[in-house]
Amino acid sequence: MANRDGSNHSDVLVLEIIFHIDIYLLEFHSSGMDFDSLGDVPTSAVSLLQKAREACSKAFEKTGFANRPISRPRSFYDLLAGYKIIEGLFHEHDTQVKTQIEQLQNRVRELEKQLSLGPENSHKPPSTSRFKKIKNQRVKSGKKPGGQKGHRGTAPELEAHPDAVVRYEPQKCRECGRPLKKVPDSEVQCWQVVDIKDGKSFVTEHQRVTKFCPDCGEMSRGDLPNESPWRHARKTFGPAVKSVALYFVGYQLVPVARTQEIMSDLFGVRLSQGTLCNFMSDVSKKLKSWEISVKSQLIRSTILHVDETGIRCAKRGDWAHVVSNEKLTLLAHHESRGAIAQKDIGVLPEYRGHLVRDGFKSYDQFDACSHSFCNAHILRELKFLSEEENLKWAAELATFLKKTLKQVHDGRKSKGLSRTDNRRLPGDPSRRFF
Numbered sequence: 041m042a043n044r045d046g047s048n049h050s051d052v053l054v055l056e057i058i059f060h061i062d063i064y065l066l067e068f069h070s071s072g073m074d075f076d077s078l079g080d081v082p083t084s085a086v087s088l089l090q091k092a093r094e095a096c097s098k099a100f101e102k103t104g105f106a107n108r109p110i111s112r113p114r115s116f117y118d119l120l121a122g123y124k125i126i127e128g129l130f131h132e133h134d135t136q137v138k139t140q141i142e143q144l145q146n147r148v149r150e151l152e153k154q155l156s157l158g159p160e161n162s163h164k165p166p167s168t169s170r171f172k173k174i175k176n177q178r179v180k181s182g183k184k185p186g187g188q189k190g191h192r193g194t195a196p197e198l199e200a201h202p203d204a205v206v207r208y209e210p211q212k213c214r215e216c217g218r219p220l221k222k223v224p225d226s227e228v229q230c231w232q233v234v235d236i237k238d239g240k241s242f243v244t245e246h247q248r249v250t251k252f253c254p255d256c257g258e259m260s261r262g263d264l265p266n267e268s269p270w271r272h273a274r275k276t277f278g279p280a281v282k283s284v285a286l287y288f289v290g291y292q293l294v295p296v297a298r299t300q301e302i303m304s305d306l307f308g309v310r311l312s313q314g315t316l317c318n319f320m321s322d323v324s325k326k327l328k329s330w331e332i333s334v335k336s337q338l339i340r341s342t343i344l345h346v347d348e349t350g351i352r353c354a355k356r357g358d359w360a361h362v363v364s365n366e367k368l369t370l371l372a373h374h375e376s377r378g379a380i381a382q383k384d385i386g387v388l389p390e391y392r393g394h395l396v397r398d399g400f401k402s403y404d405q406f407d408a409c410s411h412s413f414c415n416a417h418i419l420r421e422l423k424f425l426s427e428e429e430n431l432k433w434a435a436e437l438a439t440f441l442k443k444t445l446k447q448v449h450d451g452r453k454s455k456g457l458s459r460t461d462n463r464r465l466p467g468d469p470s471r472r473f474f
Contacts, residue, residue: 202244202245203244204243204244204245206245208263214258214260216256216258218256220251226251229248229250230274232245233276233277234275234309235277249261250262282319282323284303285303285311286323288302289316331370338368338370338391339390339391341365341368343393343394344365344393344394345362345363345365345396346363346382346388346395347361347362347397348400350377351373358375359376361373361374372385382406388406392409394410394411395409395410395411395412397411397412397414398413399413399417415445422435422437426438
């Protein structure tokens with residue numbers, strides 16, 4: 041029930057109890073009152089009153105009432121009765137707090153349960169699963185990895201019916217000069233090259249023929265071309281097969297096992313995963329000079345964009361680093377994410393232009409160039425401030441950045457320039473920063 045001044049009865053009671061506690065504390069400390077003379081008053085009365093005073097003061101701070109003249113209580117027991125009322129109020133508050141804590145604990149358990157759910161133990165789709173290292177359940181044998189001693193190796197089998205045959209026969213005896221064209225073959229060595237022709241597998245077999253001269257008995261063999269890369273293995277693959285396979289693995293980033301299936305399903309070309317890895321290794325060695333040229337061009341660029349992302353490699357978590365400008369993109373693999381990787385790649389330590397990056401701290405070490413944050417990252421942070429912190433200015437700034445970018449693109453389009461064209465329009469705001 042509210043009083044005439046708008047206060048509640050319980051608020052006034054709090055004020056009275058605070059005032060009465062102050063009076064009794066003052067009497068206990070100043071008059072030298074003997075506790076034993078109080079009869080059934082406990083010996084811890086002073087401590088009890090001090091705690092009650094602190095609790096009541098905190099309650100009074102929430103009432104907002106000014107001090108008011110209150111009459112002195114009739115007895116000490118009136119004060120204890122008032123304190124029991126306050127104790128009941130705090131007990132009620134404590135019960136509410138415990139209820140809220142229990143509700144929050146239940147919520148935490150519910151969220152933890154949701155985090156533990158995945159495609160393997162619930163109806164959730166595979167796309168919602170987080171990466172989790174799978175424990176290897178194989179028992180260690182103590183043997184070294186790879187083929188064991190006495191293991192019988194295997195090699196790709198040659199096609200029984202090649203599409204084309206190229207024979208290298210000896211025309212005459214190398215000793216006496218007798219023609220050997222009509223002499224039967226003594227031995228035939230075969231190499232096969234598998235390539236793609238008209239959208240399907242095409243096998244060319246190269247045969248090196250050995251013959252013995254019927255006159256002098258000397259052995260003669262056919263001569264092979266000087267440049268014949270297929271001589272190093274019984275079965276090799278042509279440039280079309282390598283180009284298509286490398287396109288899938290190296291450019292489209294299709295996993296090796298899936299590329300193996302694609303080549304078999306589309307072209308009828310059967311490749312082992314080791315062969316695909318050899319393709320990548322061979323072309324990597326041939327691209328060394330190209331890599332040096334790309335790095336040199338990136339270092340001379342006015343603007344560079346950098347980023348990194350995690351990848352799985354050889355059962356470890358490695359990193360793929362990207363450095364790019366309008367026309368060139370360099371992808372580099374490294375075991376480290378930070379400055380060590382960038383130093384090994386060799387572009388940023390020599391760069392003197394303007395670097396567009398995210399908030400990763402390792403980029404701060406390369407202070408010979410100017411820096412700015414990528415707008416995509418800025419827009420993400422503005423979205424968080426707008427949606428989670430309810431900051432209106434964040435949404436307005438995000439809209440302004442998007443409109444500005446659209447105006448720049450529209451201006452370039454009207455002048456016949458592409459978005460990646462290096463030339464800048466008059467009045468382009470980027471002139472003030474880069």
